[in-house]
Amino acid sequence: MTTSRHAWTYTLPSALLLMAPFDILASLAMDIFLPVVPAMPGILNTTPSMIQLVLSLYMVTLGVGQVVFGPISDRIGRRPVLLAGGALFAVGSLGAAWSSTAEAFLCFRLVQATGASAALVATFATVRDVYASRPENAVIYGLFSSMLAFVPAIGPVTGAVIAEALGWRAIFLTLAALATLAVGNALLRWHETRPVIENGKRPWVLPIFTSLPFWVYTAGFSAGMGSFFVFFSTAPRVLIGRAGYSEFWFSLAFATVALVMIATTRFAKTFVGRWGVAGCVARGMALLVCGAALLGIGEVYGSPSFFTFILPMWVIAVGIVFTVSVTANGALADFDEIAGSAVAFYFCIQSLIVSIVGTLAVTLLNGDTAWPLICYATAMALLVSGGLWQLRSWSRGQETPLQRDSQ
Numbered sequence: 001m002t003t004s005r006h007a008w009t010y011t012l013p014s015a016l017l018l019m020a021p022f023d024i025l026a027s028l029a030m031d032i033f034l035p036v037v038p039a040m041p042g043i044l045n046t047t048p049s050m051i052q053l054v055l056s057l058y059m060v061t062l063g064v065g066q067v068v069f070g071p072i073s074d075r076i077g078r079r080p081v082l083l084a085g086g087a088l089f090a091v092g093s094l095g096a097a098w099s100s101t102a103e104a105f106l107c108f109r110l111v112q113a114t115g116a117s118a119a120l121v122a123t124f125a126t127v128r129d130v131y132a133s134r135p136e137n138a139v140i141y142g143l144f145s146s147m148l149a150f151v152p153a154i155g156p157v158t159g160a161v162i163a164e165a166l167g168w169r170a171i172f173l174t175l176a177a178l179a180t181l182a183v184g185n186a187l188l189r190w191h192e193t194r195p196v197i198e199n200g201k202r203p204w205v206l207p208i209f210t211s212l213p214f215w216v217y218t219a220g221f222s223a224g225m226g227s228f229f230v231f232f233s234t235a236p237r238v239l240i241g242r243a244g245y246s247e248f249w250f251s252l253a254f255a256t257v258a259l260v261m262i263a264t265t266r267f268a269k270t271f272v273g274r275w276g277v278a279g280c281v282a283r284g285m286a287l288l289v290c291g292a293a294l295l296g297i298g299e300v301y302g303s304p305s306f307f308t309f310i311l312p313m314w315v316i317a318v319g320i321v322f323t324v325s326v327t328a329n330g331a332l333a334d335f336d337e338i339a340g341s342a343v344a345f346y347f348c349i350q351s352l353i354v355s356i357v358g359t360l361a362v363t364l365l366n367g368d369t370a371w372p373l374i375c376y377a378t379a380m381a382l383l384v385s386g387g388l389w390q391l392r393s394w395s396r397g398q399e400t401p402l403q404r405d406s407q
Contacts, residue, residue, distance in 0.1 A: 008130040008193060015130075018189055021182035022086060022123045023144055024151060026116035029093070029175055030058060030232075031155025034254070035247040036168045037236045043168065046102035048237075049363065054106050055233060056359040058113045063351020065117025070125070070344040077194045078122040078129070079186075085118025086183035090176045097172035112175075124343070129193040152232070152258035156251035164247065205341045207334070212394055216387035217330035218346055220281045222353040223380035224323035227288060227316055229358045230373045231257070235309075237368045243304040253310050260314045264321040271322065277330040280322045282388055285381040287319025292377040295370040309370060316377060 010018065033055075036043075040051045073081040092112025099105035162170050208214055235254055239245040245253065272280055291312045298308025331346050357380075361372040 008191075010189075018185060019123050019126065020144065020147060021178065021185075022082065022119040024147055025089060025175065025179055025182065026062060026120050027151045028155050028178075029089075029112060029116060030055070031152050032159035032162075032171055032175070034156045034232055034236055035160040035251055036163050036171065038240050039168070044099070044102040044105055048367070050102050050106070052233060052359065052362060052367070054109050056355045057106065058109055059229065059351055059355040061110055061113035062117050062120070063348045063355070065114055066121050066351075067344045067348045069118040069121040070341065073122050073125050074194065077192045078126045079190055079192045081118050082122035082126075082186060082190060083183060085115045085120075085122060086179055086186065088112070088115025089119060090179040090183065091115070093172045093176035093179060097169045097176065115179075121344070126190075126193050150258060150262055152228075152254065152261075154255070156254045157248070160247040160251045205345070208342050208345055211334060212387075212391055213333065214331045214342070214346070216384065216391050217277070217281065217327040218349050219353070219380070219387060220284070220323050220384045221327040221331070221346070222350040222357075223288060223377070223384050224284060224320040224327075225350060226354040226358045226380060227373065227377045228320055229354050230361055230376045231313055231316070233358065233362045234367050234370070234372055238304050238309055238370065242368055243309075253306055256310060257313050257317050260317040261321050264318050265325070268321070268325045272326055277326040278388055278392070280326045281330070282385065284319040284321075284323030285385045285388075287322065288316055288377040288381040291316035291319065292374045292381075295374050299370045299374070304370075312370075313373075316373075 008015070037051055037055075040046075040054075041048050044050075069081055069085070089112055092108045092110070092115055095108030096105055096112060099108055159171050162174060232254070236250060239250045239253060240247065271283075275283065291314075294312035294315060295309065298305075298312060302308040328343075328346065331342070358372075358376060361376040365372040365375060
């Protein structure tokens with residue numbers, strides 16, 4: 001049995017203003033930095049591979065940290081984890097702003113990612129504590145998804161404007177200022193919501209790792225988000241480095257992909273109701289392959305441009321939304337009693353897949369071309385499609401003869 005420590009009495013808009021900044025900042029710290037990525041090797045006297053490592057380790061830390069901070073928040077509470085995470089994010093941002101070497105910059109970005117991870121865990125744990133059985137639950141998750149889909153649209157544009165007007169260091173000073181405001185607001189208004197476990201019994205998590213649906217749908221989420229990760233890792237080098245885009249025009253081109261994702265999200269309920277979880281993921285994987293094929297045609301027969309690089313990414317973007325809108329439901333459906341641990345492992349595993357496999361694709365293939373994205377999207381889509389086929393065979397094997405005859 002569990003009981004809640006406090007009643008959460010905030011209205012929905014007030015609660016969103018309190019919680020959303022921590023969700024947004026974790027993603028914004030990735031996207032706002034993109035316009036200056038091509039210039040960072042020269043600024044810090046390092047290599048493009050080192051800057052790619054900065055991007056990748058941020059995502060790894062963001063994922064792994066959730067597995068660490070999830071149990072901590074269950075033990076000591078959401079509020080201290082959130083406040084500490086927000087403070088670490090601000091400190092990491094300040095340190096990155098004043099770094100003069102690649103090593104120092106990498107270290108402070110890891111501090112920033114650690115803080116973002118703690119704040120994310122505490123935020124989503126609070127949503128679960130307060131809204132799990134309330135109708136606002138779906139509204140909050142829907143709004144969070146829309147906000148995060150919009151961050152890639154405004155993040156690079158904002159970063160380009162700030163960097164052009166005030167220099168690259170101002171980007172991280174801005175992140176530090178926003179985090180400080182969010183922590184100050186939370187310090188005054190965010191009370192503890194962690195349920196008190198009265199019987200002291202802790203469920204076992206092994207069934208998570210032996211579940212075929214968990215692995216298939218986690219891989220599906222990794223295919224979608226990993227394709228986006230490889231895209232934003234290579235896009236600056238392709239469009240700014242090869243196509244000659246300015247940082248501002250690159251940001252606008254990049255933003256169109258996010259806008260396609262936002263537009264597709266508006267129809268999520270419709271296609272989920274029509275196709276179901278497996279059907280949405282299968283169509284998402286097909287769109288990833290189609291987009292990769294279009295990118296391949298453009299790479300072989302054309303030159304880097306909006307039409308050969310961004311338009312095919314629109315197709316992949318639709319596939320990403322089809323996929324990531326439903327994979328959590330598929331992966332976590334059987335773990336209501338251990339949902340917190342399942343969510344933590346779900347995000348941790350996909351972060352590791354995305355960062356490790358995505359980074360290998362960018363590093364081993366030519367990161368100045370579309371080939372890393374082509375290969376990652378195609379390989380992961382084929383892997384997930386095979387998993388869906390296996391899952392369908394497994395599901396039919398669980399049916400009784402009477403159920404099979406009725407179909």
